[in-house]
Amino acid sequence: MTLKKSSVFQTLKAKKFTIAVHLIAWAVALIWVIPFLGVFMASIRPFSEVQFGWWNFQSFHPTLESFYDAWIGRTSSAPLSSAMVNSLIVTVPATFVPIFVAALAAYSFARFSFRTKDLLFLAIVLLQTIPQQMVILPIFTLMKNIGLLNTYIGLILVHTAFGLPWQILFLRNFFSVLPVEVEEAARIDGASYFKIFYKIVLPMSLPALASIVSLQFVWVWNDFFFALTLIHDPSMRLATQTIPANITRYERNWSLLSAASIIVMIVPIAVYVALQRYYVRGITAGAVKG
Amino acid sequence: MSFLEKGRGEFVGLDNYADVVSRKEFLNTERLANFFGGPSFGALIHNLLWIVIHLPLCLFFGLLLAVLSRDVKGSAIIKSTIFLGIVIPMIVGGVVLRFILDRDAGILNGILRVIGFGASVRDWTAYPDTALITVILGSVWIWTGFSMIVYSAGLQGIPVELYEAAKIDGASRWKTFWRITVPMLRPATIVVVTMTLLWELKVFDIVFAATQGGPGDASKVLAYIMFIDAFPGNDFGTASVIAVILTIMTFGVAAYLVNRMAKS
Numbered sequence: 097m098t099l100k101k102s103s104v105f106q107t108l109k110a111k112k113f114t115i116a117v118h119l120i121a122w123a124v125a126l127i128w129v130i131p132f133l134g135v136f137m138a139s140i141r142p143f144s145e146v147q148f149g150w151w152n153f154q155s156f157h158p159t160l161e162s163f164y165d166a167w168i169g170r171t172s173s174a175p176l177s178s179a180m181v182n183s184l185i186v187t188v189p190a191t192f193v194p195i196f197v198a199a200l201a202a203y204s205f206a207r208f209s210f211r212t213k214d215l216l217f218l219a220i221v222l223l224q225t226i227p228q229q230m231v232i233l234p235i236f237t238l239m240k241n242i243g244l245l246n247t248y249i250g251l252i253l254v255h256t257a258f259g260l261p262w263q264i265l266f267l268r269n270f271f272s273v274l275p276v277e278v279e280e281a282a283r284i285d286g287a288s289y290f291k292i293f294y295k296i297v298l299p300m301s302l303p304a305l306a307s308i309v310s311l312q313f314v315w316v317w318n319d320f321f322f323a324l325t326l327i328h329d330p331s332m333r334l335a336t337q338t339i340p341a342n343i344t345r346y347e348r349n350w351s352l353l354s355a356a357s358i359i360v361m362i363v364p365i366a367v368y369v370a371l372q373r374y375y376v377r378g379i380t381a382g383a384v385k386g
Numbered sequence: 387m388s389f390l391e392k393g394r395g396e397f398v399g400l401d402n403y404a405d406v407v408s409r410k411e412f413l414n415t416e417r418l419a420n421f422f423g424g425p426s427f428g429a430l431i432h433n434l435l436w437i438v439i440h441l442p443l444c445l446f447f448g449l450l451l452a453v454l455s456r457d458v459k460g461s462a463i464i465k466s467t468i469f470l471g472i473v474i475p476m477i478v479g480g481v482v483l484r485f486i487l488d489r490d491a492g493i494l495n496g497i498l499r500v501i502g503f504g505a506s507v508r509d510w511t512a513y514p515d516t517a518l519i520t521v522i523l524g525s526v527w528i529w530t531g532f533s534m535i536v537y538s539a540g541l542q543g544i545p546v547e548l549y550e551a552a553k554i555d556g557a558s559r560w561k562t563f564w565r566i567t568v569p570m571l572r573p574a575t576i577v578v579v580t581m582t583l584l585w586e587l588k589v590f591d592i593v594f595a596a597t598q599g600g601p602g603d604a605s606k607v608l609a610y611i612m613f614i615d616a617f618p619g620n621d622f623g624t625a626s627v628i629a630v631i632l633t634i635m636t637f638g639v640a641a642y643l644v645n646r647m648a649k650s
Binding site for chain 1: 422447450451454455457458459461463464466467468469470471473474475476477478481482484485486488490491493496527530532535536539559584587588590591594595608609612616617622625626628629630632633636637640643644
């Protein structure tokens with residue numbers, strides 16, 4: 097009898113604990129959602145309605161006007177219509193060029209041995225941690241001297257160079273645990289190294305490649321610092337650069353700013369949602385940079 | 387470049403270093419002597435404040451959410467939402483912070499009015515004594531997703547048998563947490579701490595969007611004064627000095643990480 101009583105008491109206690117855990121978790125999640133909710137609410141309502149708080153609903157007139165204004169740049173020098181295209185022009189090559197190079201390099205690190213291999217690899221690991229701020233001054237001078245300042249090619253090159261170290265590291269770790277036997281069998285059948293690489297190794301590495309594509313794409317798209325320092329022509333501005341351009345000219349038009357923010361951030365969010373599993377795996381594998 | 391003079395590029399030894407270190411926006415010794423009140427600390431101390439305040443909060447919330455979400459229904463939604471903070475561009479994150487802290491349109495003041503603190507309502511980023519701290523606290527919102535996701539992955543790596551054994555031994559939840567979960571998450575903690583430190587040292591976009599270093603020098607950080615020196619200011623000598631200081635700090639943190647990873 098006493099045993100039964102105590103077990104009832106314990107399940108009751110466990111239930112209380114579960115409820116408390118749910119409450120805390122959802123409360124924290126709510127705090128985290130509120131800013132996004134605010135941005136969304138401000139973006140779909142005229143500024144006059146949200147000026148004193150988007151949580152006031154005495155009058156509520158949803159409109160897409162702010163999105164339209166941000167898109168054509170009616171109230172600022174920064175139309176998002178061209179900036180979004182510019183960002184794509186930079187982001188797509190700056191995602192795929194380094195991945196191709198990194199895959200080749202990582203494969204040679206994983207499978208071949210050559211002199212200075214360890215030294216080179218150590219250099220790459222260390223390069224990974226170099227902050228943007230350290231490299232930006234020499235890069236700026238270099239780009240100026242070779243005439244690539246204010247060009248997308250220059251920016252793409254910088255992103256490629258910056259993406260390579262962590263991608264090589266990430267892919268090497270992946271390649272080195274792939275079974276060697278398959279490749280050896282292909283080798284005996286007379287396949288060339290390059291054929292083995294793109295017929296066997298690359299298809300087996302699709303999950304790792306998906307991680308890198310999602311991380312690098314989001315990182316290049318979100319980049320502000322390199323774009324700010326290397327692209328000066330207002331008509332060449334990237335999407336992230338248009339956001340502060342909107343702040344300085346129309347300081348408090350939160351509807352416009354919110355709409356512009358949503359347009360800019362919807363792209364990385366879409367990539368994240370589509371490749372969520374690979375994105376998270378890439379982050380947790382330590383392949384984080386900044 | 388940190389040893390060269392602005393413009394002509396002559397070698398000037400440590401002059402640029404002396405110039406940077408003596409600047410108030412870099413390190414303000416007056417404020418250090420008069421800790422509460424007075425002018426701002428300078429960017430070096432601001433970065434350190436960022437570390438002292440932002441790092442423990444991100445660790446705490448990340449661990450809390452990771453641990454709680456094991457037992458919570460719908461935790462996948464919660465996690466994805468919180469993770470969005472590090473998926474969106476940081477420049478957008480900075481704008482959102484500024485929106486939250488705005489005098490009329492910001493939710494923070496909206497809440498303060500409702501709970502009866504109407505007197506402290508203000509434009510939080512426009513006052514020297516609140517600009518830095520509110521942006522630091524706000525950036526916890528941006529970065530917690532990172533620590534949460536790394537801790538979640540770490541939790542999955544803890545063998546269930548350990549918890550079962552603890553249950554059989556009659557250990558309380560609290561004891562199980564401190565004796566099993568926390569020690570087993572050590573590798574995850576090392577990753578989170580170093581990555582967060584690197585992030586805090588390099589923080590730029592958020593400050594640029596939320597306060598532009600202001601008012602005055604109140605929320606300037608190292609990366610920000612480096613940028614201002616180099617590009618509007620066109621002084622690559624002093625900017626390089628700041629870049630070198632920043633890199634030395636970063637390498638210290640990175641060396642620690644590489645060392646720990648090599649050990650394990």
